[in-house]
Amino acid sequence: MPHYxxxxxxxxxxxxxxxxxxxxxxxxxxxxxxxxxxxxAVFVTLGRYDVxxxxxxxxxxxxxxxxxxxQRFGAEHSxxxxxxxxxxxxxxxxxx
Numbered sequence: 158m159p160h161y162x163x164x165x166x167x168x169x170x171x172x173x174x175x176x177x178x179x180x181x182x183x184x185x186x187x188x189x190x191x192x193x194x195x196x197x198a199v200f201v202t203l204g205r206y207d208v209x210x211x212x213x214x215x216x217x218x219x220x221x222x223x224x225x226x227x228q229r230f231g232a233e234h235s236x237x238x239x240x241x242x243x244x245x246x247x248x249x250x251x252x253x
Contacts, residue, residue, distance in 0.1 A: 158194070158213040160240040161220050165208040171232030185227050189214070192223050208233065211240075 167175075174181070186196040194214035202209050214220040217239065224237055241249070 158215060159217065159220065160197075160242065161212050161214060161237050162240050163208075163210045163212070163224070163235045163237045164206040165210065165233040165235045166205070167207045167233050168231060174232060181230065181232060185210070188226050189223055192219050192226075194219065194223060 182196075182199055189196050189212050192214065194212055196210065196212045198209075198211040200209045201207065212220075212223070214223055220237070220239075224235065228235070
């Protein structure tokens, strides 16, 4: 299943709602699972981004749907990357 890495920065609304952050993460996990995906990791980070989430989704279209559903809360701005495993990348390189 494809992997996605979301780099997130909390908005002022997200910062104000930090006491409920755990519930937001659990709600996000539920949304991802309902779409057929899986939340595999959540990290609070130092630096440019506040949170990094890694999730799986059946395809890019489903990943976009998940992200749109998550963004409607307005708690963060995100940049999401499609990630390829080492095995996937090696298969691509072999085709070159």
